[in-house]
Amino acid sequence: xxxxxxxxxxxxxxxxxxxxxxxxxxxxxxxxxxxxxxxxxxxxxxxxxxxxxxxxxxxxxxxxxxxxxxxxxxxxxxxxxxxxxxxxxxxxxxxxxxxxxxxxxxxxxxxxxxxxxxxxxxxxxxxxxxxxxxxxxxxxxxxxxxxxxxxxxxxxxxxxxxxxxxxxxxxxxxxxxxxxxxxxxxxxxxxxxxxxxxxxxxxxxxxxxxxxxxxxxxxxxxxxxxxxxxxxxxxxxxxxxxxxxxxxxxxxxxxxxxxxxxxxxxxxxxxxxxxxx
Amino acid sequence: xxxxxxxxxxxxxxxxxxxxxxxxxxxxxxxxxxxxxxxxxxxxxxxxxxxxxxxxxxxxxxxxxxxxxxxxxxxxxxxxxxxxxxxxxxxxxxxxxxxxxxxxxxxxxxxxxxxxxxxxxxxxxxxxxxxxxxxxxxxxxxxxxxxxxxxxxxxxxxxxxxxxxxxxxxxxx
Numbered sequence: 248x249x250x251x252x253x254x255x256x257x258x259x260x261x262x263x264x265x266x267x268x269x270x271x272x273x274x275x276x277x278x279x280x281x282x283x284x285x286x287x288x289x290x291x292x293x294x295x296x297x298x299x300x301x302x303x304x305x306x307x308x309x310x311x312x313x314x315x316x317x318x319x320x321x322x323x324x325x326x327x328x329x330x331x332x333x334x335x336x337x338x339x340x341x342x343x344x345x346x347x348x349x350x351x352x353x354x355x356x357x358x359x360x361x362x363x364x365x366x367x368x369x370x371x372x373x374x375x376x377x378x379x380x381x382x383x384x385x386x387x388x389x390x391x392x393x394x395x396x397x398x399x400x401x402x403x404x405x406x407x408x409x410x411x412x413x414x415x416x417x418x419x420x421x422x423x424x425x426x427x428x429x430x431x432x433x434x435x436x437x438x439x440x441x442x443x444x445x446x447x448x449x450x451x452x453x454x455x456x457x458x459x460x461x462x463x464x465x466x467x468x469x470x471x472x473x474x475x476x477x478x479x480x481x482x483x484x485x486x487x488x489x490x491x492x493x494x495x496x497x498x499x500x501x502x503x504x505x506x507x508x509x510x511x512x513x514x515x516x517x518x519x520x521x522x523x524x
Numbered sequence: 525x526x527x528x529x530x531x532x533x534x535x536x537x538x539x540x541x542x543x544x545x546x547x548x549x550x551x552x553x554x555x556x557x558x559x560x561x562x563x564x565x566x567x568x569x570x571x572x573x574x575x576x577x578x579x580x581x582x583x584x585x586x587x588x589x590x591x592x593x594x595x596x597x598x599x600x601x602x603x604x605x606x607x608x609x610x611x612x613x614x615x616x617x618x619x620x621x622x623x624x625x626x627x628x629x630x631x632x633x634x635x636x637x638x639x640x641x642x643x644x645x646x647x648x649x650x651x652x653x654x655x656x657x658x659x660x661x662x663x664x665x666x667x668x669x670x671x672x673x674x675x676x677x678x679x680x681x682x683x684x685x686x687x688x689x690x691x692x693x694x695x696x697x
Contacts, residue, residue, distance in 0.1 A: 260579070270600075294591045
């Protein structure tokens with residue numbers, strides 16, 4: 248018995264190594280999934296505060312760029328508003344609540360971002376106290392950014408579109424053909440569009456937007472433009488490369504969108520036995 | 525080891541972590557060369573440090589870095605490997621006459637040739653472990669190899685610069 252104990256004691260460094268390595272692997276396996284807890288990542292209070300302080304400084308260097316973007320967005324919105332403005336001599340009737348918007352929008356600031364790994368995340372400076380919930384869609388003026396993964400009281404982590412596990416339901420705007428956008432891990436400017444059948448005629452330069460089918464994003468938010476179409480190795484589907492419209496190297500402010508009827512949709516899907524993505 | 529050296533170690537632990545997560549995290553050359561300079565902190569622990577303390581320090585440092593990189597566990601796992609094989613590797617590299625007491629295995633103390641043979645394999649192992657775990661489940665072989673080689677060169681050059689700028693012979697920071 249004593250010999251066994253002595254033997255184990257002589258191996259103590261190795262045993263500690265195995266033990267700690269096992270903890271690390273357990274952390275990798277259980278916290279890197281898409282729906283992770285918010286405790287062990289950059290959205291917890293401690294790292295969120297430090298990242299926020301850093302961002303307060305580095306923010307000044309991108310202010311000019313952000314201002315220009317906001318101005319562009321403003322101009323676009325003003326143009327869109329002009330179309331909707333009611334002429335003074337017309338009467339409007341409320342048709343049906345079914346046509347009302349079921350999406351709510353919020354704004355937030357990005358305080359941490361990565362693009363070079365194969366599973367990238369962002370951290371934003373709003374959390375549960377400001378009404379952010381896991382699963383909300385994230386986009387900015389240019390296009391889709393990602394999806395909220397975990398929230399703490401004042402911060403939230405977002406799975407970037409540049410994450411090899413994130414699928415975004417999308418469609419080609421001109422032909423209304425559906426597919427899924429997935430990043431292949433190579434270049435942060437390009438992603439792949441999956442599940443577009445071979446018989447579909449796809450043009451280089453076609454716009455790709457969100458489809459509104461997966462209840463995260465409203466329909467029609469830009470994702471990118473098709474830059475390359477190949478026949479690909481798969482016999483059923485085309486190999487389409489999409490140039491992303493979002494410039495992930497300089498994201499500073501984002502919008503979050505919440506689908507207010509998502510619960511209703513989910514329970515409907517559940518009760519009828521369909522799984523939605 | 526007297527108490528002032530422990531304070532120096534704690535101070536450099538905090539400095540290494542902050543520099544890593546606030547500055548070097550945003551520094552990726554050509555999209556492939558990452559700078560994981562915090563590995564240097566583990567490498568520069570005094571030679572007589574036992575494996576168990578270095579494992580515990582590596583675990584703490586890895587968790588801190590992971591928090592900010594949103595890669596929970598990956599840095600920790602890779603850093604533990606480095607901390608575990610550091611001691612045997614130093615033993616293999618013992619020069620004739622052995623090591624002095626309380627020596628930091630830095631370039632200034634041991635010379636460029638010794639430090640290169642000591643650190644490059646460990647940096648390489650760290651990068652292989654990190655990028656391999658990080659890209660599990662994807663079929664990115666060529667980009668991962670590019671990242672491993674570029675990062676190893678980059679972090680080795682950075683570690684030499686940092687030692688020339690901030691370290692003195694025979695002592696800590």
